[in-house]
Amino acid sequence: MSNPAQPICIIGSGLAAYTLIREYRKINAEHPITLVTQEAGDFYSKPMLSTAIAGQKSAEQLVTSSATKMAEQFNLVIHTCTTVKQIDPAHQKISVMSNNGQSFDIEYSQLVLALGADQIRVPMNGNASHEVQTVNDLQDYARFRKQLDGKKKVVILGAGLIGCEFANDLA
Known part of the structure; x- marks a missing residue:
């Protein structure tokens, strides 16, 4: 009650x-x-x-x-x-x-x-799988920005709005 x-x-x-x-x-x-x-x-x-x-x-x-x-x-x-x-x-x-x-x-x-949505995490293997990032909140974004430092190439998985905007901004 x-x-x-x-x-x-x-x-x-x-x-x-x-x-x-x-x-x-x-x-x-x-x-x-x-x-x-x-x-x-x-x-x-x-x-x-x-x-x-x-x-x-x-x-x-x-x-x-x-x-x-x-x-x-x-x-x-x-x-x-x-x-x-x-x-x-x-x-x-x-x-x-x-x-x-x-x-x-x-x-x-x-x-x-009011939990919001979880991103899809694609299972991956390989020597760089630990570097795969998802961006769903401020903490994820901060981690992503930090990991971008010094990188010349980035792979974006996902052709949704956010993936396309990241790809455009990083091009």
Whole structure:
């Protein structure tokens, strides 16, 4: 049974999560909201990941609002760099672990999974398979940019929008 005094808990910190929060705050400015994310929780435009290379932008330059600012603006509790270990719908709680090893439970009145999409990871063998990168968030982008340093040739797998934009920007 739902306890309305408990916060709404949102797992994820992408566009879907922050859009939900923004819209919910328009109708209810006071109900507690807790956001849990494995990432830093900063707000950025994900489509910029694929065009930032041409502009030589770092991952930090893509952030339009820090997690701290988002928490203040929308009256949130944000647990960054925190992994959800278990969801217990019967008791309306999640068990989490922060990156410093601290485990704790968060009770909720409603739970939202705003996890976004996972990229397809093609199985590969070979002496350079460890260098294959996927770019789906700011951390991936930062790692990709760093790995590009000093490279003269890059292979892009995938002819979707992001793959095509990377290929164009790196040409």
